């Protein structure tokens with residue numbers, strides 16, 4: 001097993017059809033991941049993107065800009081709340097179930113994340129409004145971060161998908177102390193694969209992300225840049241942010257059971273117990 005760092009296609013877009021640029025395309029089961037698929041698209045104003053889902057559910061996150069999303073039955077107009085993720089306010093998303101078709105129209109320039117997981121039980125399409133996104137401030141000392149819970153496990157509106165946004169200020173660590181969720185052995189731990197889509201402010205910044213397992217069969221430390229995606233099939237996956245930069249990442253998680261039960265690296269768990 002390995003980790004994979006996918007650089008933003010730099011200035012090379014993978015496709016540009018009628019104002020839609022595919023920045024990342026990582027289909028589940030065609031990458032090192034079985035349960036999580038991920039795509040990022042940039043849309044010019046007026047551009048349209050249509051997709052017919054098969055046995056996959058999808059959470060459409062309006063990362064920036066404004067979009068209208070329709071699934072043939074319902075239309076959610078002018079969603080998306082920010083021009084940059086670094087406005088640090090929650091945004092709107094739409095959950096679309098397997099075997100449905102959705103259409104995204106860009107009301108203005110937009111960047112959209114499409115988060116997928118295999119699914120065969122249809123659920124209602126749902127608008128996840130920014131005001132319904134739970135905001136959590138986690139950690140202390142240099143371990144502080146803010147989390148936007150877009151599709152948390154206590155919300156029953158998806159079959160597999162979990163989606164969160166995390167903001168970490170310079171000099172802090174997040175996804176820390178290191179934790180993992182790669183064993184299907186509830187109640188101790190759940191098996192969830194995870195993708196990290198990173199942005200940095202300012203954009204020339206970088207963060208360090210280490211992914212490692214107890215036996216070190218995976219042990220990679222990556223310098224991750226603006227727009228990169230890291231695929232985490234297993235292992236602990238902390239992120240450290242250098243001074244002067246703010247880190248944003250969007251996490252997509254999925255596995256056999258839709259429960260986020262993580263296991264802290266015992267060597268570093270003491271971090272949590274400081275006064």
Ligand SMILES: O=C(O)C[C@@H](O)[C@H](O)C(=O)CO
Nearest residue numbers: 138145164166174175176251
């Ligand atoms: O609390 C954090 O720092 C965010 C992480 O929990 C992140 O969402 C993750 O690693 C999920 O497993």
